[in-house]
Amino acid sequence: MLQKPRSRGRSSGHAERVRDSSQGGDARAPRDCVAEETPSTSRGSGGSQGARSSSPQGARGSLAAPAVGPRTQKQLELKVSELVQFLLIKDQKKIPIKRADILKHVVGDYKDIFPDLLKLAAERLQYVFGYKLVELEPKSNTYILINTLEPVEEDAEVRGDQGTPTTGLLMIVLGLIFMRGNTIKETEVWDFLRRLGVFPTKKHLVFGDPKKLITEDFVRQRYLEYRRIPHTDPVDYEFQWGPRTNLETSKMKVLKFVAKVHNQDPKDWPAQYCEALADEENRARPQPSGPAPSS
Amino acid sequence: MQGSARRTGVMTDVHRRFLQLLMTHGVLEEWDVKRMQKHCYKVHDRNATVDKLEDFINNINSVLESLYIEIKRGVTEDDGRPIYALVNLATTSVSKMATDFAENELDLFRKALELIIDSESGFASSTNILNLVDQLKGKKMKKKEAELVLQKFVQNKWLIEKEGEFTLHGRAILEMEQYIRETYPDSVKICNICHSLLIQGQSCETCGIRMHLPCVAKYFRSNAEPRCPHCNDYWPHEIPEVFDPEKEREPGISKSNRKSLRSRRH
Numbered sequence: 001m002l003q004k005p006r007s008r009g010r011s012s013g014h015a016e017r018v019r020d021s022s023q024g025g026d027a028r029a030p031r032d033c034v035a036e037e038t039p040s041t042s043r044g045s046g047g048s049q050g051a052r053s054s055s056p057q058g059a060r061g062s063l064a065a066p067a068v069g070p071r072t073q074k075q076l077e078l079k080v081s082e083l084v085q086f087l088l089i090k091d092q093k094k095i096p097i098k099r100a101d102i103l104k105h106v107v108g109d110y111k112d113i114f115p116d117l118l119k120l121a122a123e124r125l126q127y128v129f130g131y132k133l134v135e136l137e138p139k140s141n142t143y144i145l146i147n148t149l150e151p152v153e154e155d156a157e158v159r160g161d162q163g164t165p166t167t168g169l170l171m172i173v174l175g176l177i178f179m180r181g182n183t184i185k186e187t188e189v190w191d192f193l194r195r196l197g198v199f200p201t202k203k204h205l206v207f208g209d210p211k212k213l214i215t216e217d218f219v220r221q222r223y224l225e226y227r228r229i230p231h232t233d234p235v236d237y238e239f240q241w242g243p244r245t246n247l248e249t250s251k252m253k254v255l256k257f258v259a260k261v262h263n264q265d266p267k268d269w270p271a272q273y274c275e276a277l278a279d280e281e282n283r284a285r286p287q288p289s290g291p292a293p294s295s
Numbered sequence: 296m297q298g299s300a301r302r303t304g305v306m307t308d309v310h311r312r313f314l315q316l317l318m319t320h321g322v323l324e325e326w327d328v329k330r331m332q333k334h335c336y337k338v339h340d341r342n343a344t345v346d347k348l349e350d351f352i353n354n355i356n357s358v359l360e361s362l363y364i365e366i367k368r369g370v371t372e373d374d375g376r377p378i379y380a381l382v383n384l385a386t387t388s389v390s391k392m393a394t395d396f397a398e399n400e401l402d403l404f405r406k407a408l409e410l411i412i413d414s415e416s417g418f419a420s421s422t423n424i425l426n427l428v429d430q431l432k433g434k435k436m437k438k439k440e441a442e443l444v445l446q447k448f449v450q451n452k453w454l455i456e457k458e459g460e461f462t463l464h465g466r467a468i469l470e471m472e473q474y475i476r477e478t479y480p481d482s483v484k485i486c487n488i489c490h491s492l493l494i495q496g497q498s499c500e501t502c503g504i505r506m507h508l509p510c511v512a513k514y515f516r517s518n519a520e521p522r523c524p525h526c527n528d529y530w531p532h533e534i535p536e537v538f539d540p541e542k543e544r545e546p547g548i549s550k551s552n553r554k555s556l557r558s559r560r561h
Binding site: 077078080081084085088089124127128129130147149152 | 308311315358361362383395
């Protein structure tokens with residue numbers, strides 16, 4: 001939806017628009033009345049959906065004392081809705097979402113209840129869409145969405161082949177990194193990829209610009225870490241797994257992929273297999289959950 | 296919206312996968328949606344009977360209600376194909392477009408939108424849109440860049456391009472109808488039959504009322520002497536064919552008289 005053209009001198013700030021609607025500036029008066037009535041009845045039964053029934057109800061109760069003027073139930077729901085949609089769209093680009101951006105573009109003067117808003121948004125994202133909102137690294141104040149639904153091959157078909165072929169290249173690089181001991185020099189990566197017909201300087205039919213993909217796009221999306229190795233001449237860089245990789249996949253999954261490619265068993269690489277097992281055990285241990293924003 | 300007697304539905308992984316896939320596409324034709332629904336059942340719940348699409352979607356919509364979004368069904372203006380998209384119900388600043396495009400790009404869209412709404416045919420020429428490039432808010436945009444941005448809008452299914460002219464994609468109409476009616480109450484056109492927003496259509500040359508092409512097709516079906524529903528004058532335009540879901544299993548452009556309809560005066 002576009003903002004209504006206004007003659008104000010200020011640039012079309014989102015926070016400004018939000019203030020308009022929060023002051024009851026909704027032009028749709030009849031809908032407002034209906035919507036105000038339905039929450040009490042349909043929300044009642046809505047509260048019984050799934051195991052998360054208590055949190056929305058409980059959280060709503062605790063949102064009753066805001067710092068900036070009284071906010072209605074509807075305003076809060078609208079705010080959560082905005083936040084959910086913002087996170088969904090931003091995540092489509094696979095770039096981690098900064099807390100500062102969320103505050104600036106969506107939360108605005110609801111800043112005081114930001115942690116609650118985020119918790120509600122996370123709950124909705126999980127229940128309705130099947131996405132888990134996680135912080136990329138503890139205290140990083142950046143977030144990504146993890147799909148709790150397993151990707152299925154036929155999805156690409158149904159998507160009309162809009163799927164990402166670049167994932168294949170990423171998996172190869174992730175496999176390489178893991179098998180070589182969790183870190184690998186860039187020169188070694190290209191040595192390997194050359195054998196597959198992928199070159200840093202040549203345009204690739206499927207991957208386009210492989211150098212840009214690996215050293216820029218995957219890094220920006222936080223799948224890879226790319227660091228300069230000091231005192232190297234000519235300059236060389238090293239690759240490691242990025243924080244998103246650890247959240248979206250695991251050493252065991254990557255090892256299984258490598259094994260499949262070689263038509264072998266993961267156990268054929270005992271060192272990596274042990275490492276992957278240890279990683280699985282680590283993951284099974286209960287972690288501190290939730291996207292709890294560090295304040 | 297729904298009355299208070301509605302019970303909120305339950306989401307399962309079948310519904311979630313469906314919703315995710317619909318979001319990826321932005322907008323889908325009905326037969327694609329049905330195929331996608333079957334696919335989701337196959338993945339998560341092989342043995343279950345596939346719900347009737349309408350019930351399936353109503354179930355999801357009852358859950359989406361608290362988020363002020365819904366899966367909306369519409370019909371393409373040129374050949375009456377049913378389409379589905381996830382749309383915003385609340386008029387707020389955060390939307391799919393606002394987050395995807397820069398300020399000057401959004402303003403370009405706004406300018407194109409205004410030209411489209413003001414036009415008689417529902418189309419705005421590329422030249423006319425590009426001539427407004429100097430008036431855009433935000434970073435300065437050259438005409439060359441604006442051409443690319445317009446193509447981006449087409450790729451993302453906000454605009455349709457035909458022979459150098461642009462009109463709104465069915466997705467944009469679904470998503471923005473309310474916004475358009477509120478923002479341009481004086482220039483907006485409404486269909487006399489279905490009372491929804493009208494961008495492309497036919498109009499009576501005597502009294503000026505307008506109708507969507509699919510609405511014309513349905514209203515005058517098997518009528519040898521079509522007459523204006525308002526002033527009863529002879530209806531001067533060629534009556535298009537109704538989209539028949541049974542006859543056409545294939546997606547894409549129906550063999551309908553697309554070109555001839557476009558070039559007609561309204």
